[in-house]
Amino acid sequence: MFKRLRSLFRVLTRRRDFEEGMSEELRFHIEQYTDDLVRSGMSREKAARVIREELGSPINIKADCREAFGVHFFDELRRQFSYAVRLLRKTPAFTATALLTLAVCFGANLTIFAVIDSVLLRPLPFPEPDRLMMVFNTYPKAGVDRDGSSLTNYYERRGRIPAFASLSICAYGTEIVGEPGSTERLQTMRVSPDFFSTLRLGPAIGRTFTDEETTSETDHVAILSNAFWRQRYTADPNALGKQIRVNSVPRTVIGVLPPSFRFLSSDARVFLPLASRPEGRAPSRRHSGGNVIQMIARLQRCGLPFVGGAIARGPCRSRASHSAAAGSRRTRSSFDWRSQPREPSSYPCRRPS
Amino acid sequence: MGKTAELLPGTLDMLILKAVSLKPLHGYGVLLRIRQISRDALQIPQGSLYPALYRLEHHDLIAAEWGQSENNRRAKYYTLTAAGRRRLRDETAGWNRLATAIAAALNTTSEEV
Numbered sequence A: 001m002f003k004r005l006r007s008l009f010r011v012l013t014r015r016r017d018f019e020e021g022m023s024e025e026l027r028f029h030i031e032q033y034t035d036d037l038v039r040s041g042m043s044r045e046k047a048a049r050v051i052r053e054e055l056g057s058p059i060n061i062k063a064d065c066r067e068a069f070g071v072h073f074f075d076e077l078r079r080q081f082s083y084a085v086r087l088l089r090k091t092p093a094f095t096a097t098a099l100l101t102l103a104v105c106f107g108a109n110l111t112i113f114a115v116i117d118s119v120l121l122r123p124l125p126f127p128e129p130d131r132l133m134m135v136f137n138t139y140p141k142a143g144v145d146r147d148g149s150s151l152t153n154y155y156e157r158r159g160r161i162p163a164f165a166s167l168s169i170c171a172y173g174t175e176i177v178g179e180p181g182s183t184e185r186l187q188t189m190r191v192s193p194d195f196f197s198t199l200r201l202g203p204a205i206g207r208t209f210t211d212e213e214t215t216s217e218t219d220h221v222a223i224l225s226n227a228f229w230r231q232r233y234t235a236d237p238n239a240l241g242k243q244i245r246v247n248s249v250p251r252t253v254i255g256v257l258p259p260s261f262r263f264l265s266s267d268a269r270v271f272l273p274l275a276s277r278p279e280g281r282a283p284s285r286r287h288s289g290g291n292v293i294q295m296i297a298r299l300q301r302c303g304l305p306f307v308g309g310a311i312a313r314g315p316c317r318s319r320a321s322h323s324a325a326a327g328s329r330r331t332r333s334s335f336d337w338r339s340q341p342r343e344p345s346s347y348p349c350r351r352p353s
Numbered sequence B: 001m002g003k004t005a006e007l008l009p010g011t012l013d014m015l016i017l018k019a020v021s022l023k024p025l026h027g028y029g030v031l032l033r034i035r036q037i038s039r040d041a042l043q044i045p046q047g048s049l050y051p052a053l054y055r056l057e058h059h060d061l062i063a064a065e066w067g068q069s070e071n072n073r074r075a076k077y078y079t080l081t082a083a084g085r086r087r088l089r090d091e092t093a094g095w096n097r098l099a100t101a102i103a104a105a106l107n108t109t110s111e112e113v
Helices: A002-013 A015-039 A044-055 A058-069 A071-090 A092-121 A151-157 A195-199 A226-233 A316-320 B011-022 B027-037 B046-058 B082-106
Strands: A132-135 A137-139 A144-147 A164-177 A184-191 A221-224 A243-246 A249-256 A270-273 A294-299 B062-068 B074-080
Touching: A002 A015, A002 A058, A002 A071, A002 B046, A015 A044, A015 A058, A015 B027, A015 B046, A015 B074, A044 B046, A058 A071, A058 B046, A071 A092, A151 A164, A151 A294, A164 A195, A164 A270, A195 A294, A221 A226, A221 A243, A243 A270, B011 B027, B011 B046, B011 B062, B011 B074, B011 B082, B027 B046, B027 B074, B046 B062, B046 B074, B074 B082
Parallel strands: A184 A270, A221 A249
Antiparallel strands: A132 A294, A137 A144, A164 A184, A164 A243, A164 A294, A221 A270, A243 A249, B062 B074
């Protein structure tokens, strides 16, 4: 099979040689045969007639030879192709419409697949990704199914929900990064200190944030994405400890993430502590502030494999529905919707009705 | 010239392989050689000779190379490849089995039944 493909390829790439060789071979045959017939006493005219009778038309023979090599298939393809091109040229409006339709379809399919691939098909690039959950607040009476969390939610729930091995928050943003004169606007992410330990993937060099670095006075630290570290510091390990200006405030680089770190679709280059003042964490702020914070949790190992809503019926249930907040709010596990195995599933915290 | 026989389908390839196995030949030489070794008893359809040569070459059973003919003309010479030699051996054995069986069947007399 391989040899046949190679011989076909050789013929297709040296098509002229093939055709000329074929003509020359047939010419040689006819001349030799004529000579032999003439030598045996036949007139040239008679010999030519005899040969035509015996050999048939050289055009047919050549066509058969091309077929023997599989070349005819490509000739036919080329003929059909040029015919199609001529037809399309005759109807430019139709051609343009068809091409445009195809282009739009390809584009749309590609986009949809890219999204589905990154969100659904590819597992999250963290250890035990099926235990990672996204926690939402839901406000059924306001018709809000999934909402972000507040700082207060985080500080109230942290360490209080036994179903969660760890709980963390993050907020997307963009900041001006760089020295005056050479700044750029970059995507950033403000995260709680336990964000990386919840994902179980922390800096490749350096350290993560500490609880002490979550106040506005002490948050002058930054962790860089691997790509940003390569681009800005040419992958210099001595970048640790250097100063980087974020919104004109100097911060110390304390860590660099591994290349594999990718949190959902975020393209954050710089990670900062999600700092706040004590009044921002007060119970009165529990549901104010727009709930722009995402809450990420890692489930406790319950002894039961977690599949979809199984946890709601598993031993975690009683602990999960333990009153989380000191106030009137309770977390209730309701897993009856949205728990794709590879996407962070939802863990809605509902207000009791 | 005695009586000639039409070629059975599929036997032309076998005869070409045999002719080429004796000595490298150009297309016209193959025709002459088959006539010679069959003692002019086989009618070679000349129109199918070249397509058959090309098919065998494409299947790597014979190899082609340009050379000089006896009268100093450029001609394409065919030689048998290793795969062609194997094929010729197999086909010869198969043909002999078939021919023996058919001859035996046709020679059966009423006493032997």
